[in-house]
Amino acid sequence: MTDTSVLLSFLLFCVVMTGTPGPNNAMVLLAGARVGVWRAMPLVAGISVGVGLLLAALGLGLGTLLSAIPGFDVALRVVGAAYILWLAWKIASSGPLQVRDDDTAPMGFFGGVAFQWVNPKAWAVTISGVATYVPAEHHAQNVLLAAVILLLVSVPCVGIWAVGGATFRRLLMHPRYALLFNLSMALVLLVATLPALVQSIR
Secondary structure, eight states: OOOOHHHHHHEEEEHHHHHHSHHHHHHHHHHHHHHOHHHHHHHHHHHHHHHHHHHHIIIIIHHHHTSTTTTTTHHHHHHHHHHHHHHHHHHHHHSSSSHHHHHHHOOOHHHHHGGGGGGHHHHHHHHHHHHOOOOOTTTHHHHHHHHHEEEEEEEHHHHHHHHHHHHHGGGGGGGHHHHHHHHHHHHHHHHHHHHHHHTTTT
């Protein structure tokens, strides 16, 4: 990935794909609202490391290996969609914000890492990123470089959603605003999940 135009295009791709609404950012927005920006940072770091590891693993051959297993892609989409649907229900029914000193983010660092393996958007980002931007020459080196770039770009692009959540924190202590926020976040998760679910049942 030594071509400057390809590198800049990949950077823009990473910004758009990690900064736009999806399961990761909905979870971080919720975490920022419930526990504040700093205590949401382990989740942000876990998501960033998780997408980087997923890109590296798929780019270095895991994707080819898994695609050889009959029905694996369908099973992955169904499991991922089911998990996100469950998360959407938990968010929608969570009620008004109640701030306590011992609150923790809905997922921590390791939860954020593991979540990428069932996150349809993370799979779409990493697979399309490798296929589109990583040249065949020096493939392993370029895959690892792309993984590091994706990881680093993800931190601010995902982290800004924690700031957004913290901004609305006081409003979310009121039942009416909390209900609207929780339903909106659940809807974001559903909208992000539906394309993968539709593909899996075709």
